[in-house]
Amino acid sequence: MNASSVWHTPGHADRYRERVYAERARLAAEHTDLPGTQRRVLADLLEFNSGTEFGRQHGFGRIRTMDEFRAAVPVRDYAAHAPLIERTAAGERGLLTADAPEVYFTSSGSTGAHKKVPVTPRFMSTTFMPFYYAAWAPLIEHFPEVLQRPDAVLNLKHDPLTALPTTGDGRPHVGASQVDFGARFGEPLSAEPGTGAPWAVLLVPTDPGDHLERAYLRLRLAVQSEVRCLIGINPAMIAAVPHQLNLWWPRIVKEVRDGTLGGLPYGAPDPERAARLERLADYFGTVRPAHVWPRLRALFCWTTGVASLYLPALREEFGGDVTALPAPVAASEGPTGVALDRHGSAGSLVASASVYEFVPADEDLLADSTTLLPHEIEAGQDYHVIFSHVGGFYRYAVGDVVSVVDRVGGVPRVEYAGRGVRSDVAGERLRDAQVVRALHTALRSGGLGLRNVACRVEPETDDIRRYVFAIAPRTPWRPHETARFTAELDRALATESAGYGHARAAGQLGRPAVRLLDTEAFTRDWQTAVGTGIRPTQVKDRLFRQDEALWRRLTGAGGG
Template sequence: MTTGTGWAASGHADRYRERVFAERERLAGALADLRGHQQRVLSDLLDFNAGTEFGERHGFARIRDVDDFRKAVPVQDYAAHAPLIERMAAGEPNLLSADQPVVYFTSSGSTGAHKKIPVTPRFMRTTFFPFYYAAWAPLVENFPEVTHRPDAVLNLKHDPLAAPPTTAGGRPHVGASQVDFGEKFGEPLSAELGTAAPWATLPVDVAPDDHLEKMYLRLRLAVQSDLRCLVGINPAMIAAVPYQLALWWDRILKEVRDGTLGGVPYGSPDPRRAAELEGLAAHFGTVSPGHVWPRIQALFGWTTGVASLYLPSLRERFGIGVSALPAPVAASEGPVGVPLDRHGSAGSLVATASVYEFADASTDLTPETDTLLPHELEAGSEYHVIFSHVGGLYRYAVGDVVRVVDLAGGVPRVEYAGRANRSDAAGERLRESQVVRALHSALAATGLHLVNVACRVEPAPDTQAPRYVFAVAPRTPWQDAEGARFTSLLDRALQQESADYRRARTGRRLSAPVLRLLDPDAFHRDWHAAVGTGIRPTQVKDRLFRQDDALWQRLTGTPTT
């Protein structure tokens, strides 16, 4: 494993930076001819896959432009692609793509059966790698120290598997962060920051699905390094770190002092570092990441959605002036937007990756939904994302909603706004983004701060109309009067965000929302409980809408009605 000065001496860091900046320049240059590149992407996927079963079924050989494409292929989700994907996964060739998949990415969701996303060499070369390299450019450019040493970055999502699960056809079926792109696709420079750190491949035995123990072991090793950055992508993983340090602190101190890792001798005892850490905890009363790693510069992960509510407070736990840089707007199925600068949430469309279509987020998608092309989008509006790429997904409704932040040179910059599902108990049809904005409004008006939040619909005890219950973990205790004012302002903000919610409230089909205050660590315990069942940490995300009775009871610790 490359460590210390060997990392710099090998020239890997320089070659990595060169590739990252070159891909960013190519993607930025492509934006000057967005429509031309979109046509070239369409022509390429049609030509390459014309002879597949899907291509012949939908007449790819006769399609010339995006209008023909929209007439020939309906808007479709994973379920519509699944029959052909399952046959591909069993080893049958030439169904969705002329290229055979090398691996199958799992979905990123934590509920339901895991999807099988076919990943072909052509997809990786033309769609994935350009955006994947470019995504790191703002971090590498503005915080160059993250590439100086392999142990400068704690990559929380990196989770290699010695024996990954496979499909019926024998291909690995894993998360993107579990694939060695150098081995599978001949891209050794694609190894993410932090994946050559001493904790990247754990030197002690641990069960593959014991994710909490793996997280502990990495933290125990990382407290002896001078971290400059944490990579989480899923911000819930970064938010868990302060809680985990406190939870495992005594065990970490003992192992650093004794020179053990998971109870097994490892390295040399380090009583000086143990005493230093112990003194920090004694001085500050509680340990924070900024105390353990005082030179952290950046956090890298999604910055929108529910995370936008707690990131300002979370950054303080890592240190004054720590930056939060956004990860790409992307899914396991493909990229949508990639930040090319230090904008706090948005990324430019990846013009060379996919053919992009959009639909008004207030509508329900159907196979015949009329779609908009990138140049038809409006700043400030929200849209369903639909994309098509050479890897074998066609007019694919990924299930995400994006918001157009602005138009840079006529090209939309988008941020993730939430999943496409709505909460709809009485015709209110609330989207996640509407509730998040309402929460921002109520928090700003009251000066309050939270650790996390979720909501669900419950029957109101004194009326026939249901009501929204908001479970909030406050950063510091809220006074009764503050909580009451927050809830009233939240109700008002929801009515401003959603005409459907306003009509449901004025028509008395919904009762006024109520607030349920939790303790500050409630969401962290809930997150740990989910990870403790064997779900990979990358898949346990913040969920605003929580209608499931068992999950709600686990979070709040009270029986549901």
């Protein structure tokens, strides 16, 4: 039975709710002994994978403590794991894990290159599934109506394929949202909310690479349902919805009236619904999701990083009573934190998923970096994340930075703070999190809002460079507001980064500049990127954009 069908079986919603709550309770119970849980995770991955090539090379059979593990295995990134992953994908076995991968998740790294993330049955049962189920608990607990009907949720990331690309060993190489966990891993309850909706499996032929047409077809069907929640994970996908509704509105209304989908007959014509939809545009002048789905109550996506700058205003597009719930702090390679309550940004460390280590974010990550364990990290500080788990990633530097918000039951609660990359042309060593915090400060100082932002370094003179910020304002900024914002941003960056302050004082960096774009510049840029064939889940907000062609594409959309 596929993911779409299970939501139509009697009692499925009740069974799903019970499983979600049970996994949340199990993760919460592990908080009573975080060090003990971490020791058990380490012992398990060492025993299970001791006979692999990697395990033999690094003496897994002799390791008993965390200190011994750190001494035996250097901190490693994807590139260091890649040779064994590529050999595994070509058909060799017993290299990183004792069990063979069933699928490979695809993930775009900071360079945009596609990774192959091996996904084994043991990884799914011990690392992935518990946090994956628990992540939905706050949504279904506080917004139970999302389970009352299969079409109550518009799941933007769900994108099943009929023809799956494969690696050399014949295993699928796809996004996590394109895997049927029920069929592959015996988890029929794992089908997410919204995967039983009429638009979950499109019944008209489409090019698998035409992601914009597929997005259109889903919206076309969803406007005829009473949607209560949108799931995007990647917030840029949710930010695109208001733009897409207006872009495609005439076509949507016509197809509702005619009873077609993608120009083909689909269901009965609905002229009454079409007339109501048409009146929305006539009355309001622009179509907002709140007009189309007036009973919508929740968004589920990442709420931190760049998204924290625009999500409050975006949420209003969907309705004044809409709540944004945070998606897990996780990568394709594994989870870090999952929200077990209604906290707006942070999730508790998933103690039984991986062995976690941390390095202060201002330090360089090196193979022999001194690491901190979960009980040693401090609230209010940013850290690089390193994890090890039974799925074959060992002391893996995932490339993300998290900020520790607080502790609940002795367990750190963390939020995503940005990528671990830095922008550094004059010793400023700016990180995503520092720039985002500085932007928040500068926006608050003038009561301004934005729809999105990106920045890059450009020459100011032959000897001095400066940061240029491309900003799509929420409402028009007056020249004096822009000047004040720029000055406040300069001060805030110096406060966040001592290196930036020193570079400015020494005349090595010029005063930042602001280039105002039109309000839709970033959503058009997102549409353009998806139109090139990139899956929507992988077209994410990127703060630092040094690529000349991509910068020109973005800033060429509007005035300067």
